[in-house]
Amino acid sequence: MKKTLAFFVVFSFLLSLGSAFAVPHKRYDATTKTCRVLTFYNSGWVSDGNTIFKKSCKTCHHQGNDKGATFLYTESFTPKGWNRVFAERYPACARNGSWASLSQEQILKLNDFLYWNGWGTYDPNSAESCG
Numbered sequence: 001m002k003k004t005l006a007f008f009v010v011f012s013f014l015l016s017l018g019s020a021f022a023v024p025h026k027r028y029d030a031t032t033k034t035c036r037v038l039t040f041y042n043s044g045w046v047s048d049g050n051t052i053f054k055k056s057c058k059t060c061h062h063q064g065n066d067k068g069a070t071f072l073y074t075e076s077f078t079p080k081g082w083n084r085v086f087a088e089r090y091p092a093c094a095r096n097g098s099w100a101s102l103s104q105e106q107i108l109k110l111n112d113f114l115y116w117n118g119w120g121t122y123d124p125n126s127a128e129s130c131g
């Protein structure tokens, strides 16, 4: 009896993991009030968003930087957390003009990339996670 219960608990936990980790296919963008359709090509590591993140954010947010910026990578926030970063633009760097060279289109692509790759989106059982 106890074994059956233990099995059930482990099994339900595994099931819940299956639904918690999944690549998102759509993103509601509050700044433009549009629904953006995400694919591996427009939001995966091959996308423009990845390049923008490296060239415009990681320049400060890399490990051991001397800019006073915390280390950031795609999994620093959940997809929702990244949406909030861009919708509210609350980080100090968004307010002091460090994002000023980016166009709205680039910011949208960057948000798509970070949303697609945010914490909890990696699913080893999905072909989309391996590209």
Ligand code: HEC
Pocket: 053, 056, 057, 058, 059, 060, 061, 067, 068, 069, 070, 071, 072, 085, 091, 092, 093, 094, 098, 099
């Ligand atoms: C000129 C350097 C610089 C650049 C470029 C820069 N940041 Fe920042 N960012 C900072 C600093 C300094 C802070 C405040 C300290 C901290 O919380 O990391 C910060 C804070 C943040 C935070 C809050 C971190 C937290 O843990 O709450 C986020 C999110 C963020 N930046 C995202 C970005 C994104 C996205 C980009 C690219 C569009 C970017 N930053 C570009 C310097 C920079």
